[in-house]
Amino acid sequence: MSGAPPSGRFVLDLSDSNAALALAGAGNENLHRLEALTGASLVIRGLQLIIGGPPAELERAAAVVELIRPIWQQGQALSPVDLQAAILALETGRENDHAELGHQVLARSQRGHLLRPRTLRQKAYVSAMEKHDLTFALGPAGTGKTFLAAVLAVRMLSARKVERLILTRPAVEAGERLGFLPGDLQQKVDPYLRPLYDSLHTLLGPEKTSTLLEKGLIEVAPLAYMRGRTLEDSFVILDEAQNTTSAQMKMVLTRLGLRSRMVVTGDVTQVDLPHGQLSGLVEAAERLKNVEGVSVCRLTSADVVRHPLVQRVIDAYE
Structure with missing residues (x-):
């Protein structure tokens, strides 16, 4: 006799109200997403x-939960990326790898949020930074390239594994000329460095x-x-290394001194160099991909941890 398959019922006890609120999400949005993803x-x-x-x-729903x-x-907030990454792990048979994500806490933000890689590619990226002296991270906006590097850098600085943290990016004129901006040179370039300050403020707070x-x-x-510098310890x-020229990239890579490590991040779909000029990031990632001590990580729109709409925007443009 044909018809709908029999329905079942599964009950899971939750430890406390914070866990229940975190699982449900604001307005039960996490439960609604899980229903859409699993059919339960x-x-x-x-x-x-x-x-x-x-x-x-x-x-399927019970496995994702x-x-x-x-x-x-x-009691930590769930994001759409957390749910989608869990579904992908189930579909690809990588449940064991994914299970480690929730336990891999890198740091706690100033607001008390536990900071961890949210996808398997982000997990591999963190592992690469921990194991290699030079790591390239290529991927679209919002995939945590710079932020995860800053988290690891602050951890190493706090543990005194390095003596200083250096964050840099090219000040490429994307539709705006530096000469027309107000202030001295430092004030002119500060807007280009603002995203780096934002990451530090999230991790350490403005005062520290x-x-x-x-x-x-x-x-x-x-x-x-x-x-002209040698960057030791x-x-x-x-950051934004897609806007470096070949000469600039070679210059900065050869600054690396003893007991140091470097992370180079960028989005090769957002190059602001003059038309036809090769991005130093594209060239370096290709030239150095098989060099010992170097890791090249590639993130995708599936690793975006910003607003869910960002992922759809990236996919539309690609």
């Missing part, structure tokens, strides 16, 4: 999650960031300031 129905009553639906859908347990059980900048333990400077982050 999910509702929280008191401190119980009730999953209903045909056996296959029920099992279990994979993201380390996040919601601590200012203190470390004054002491010279953290340096935020345009790429031109790196010429340092963690160097070169």
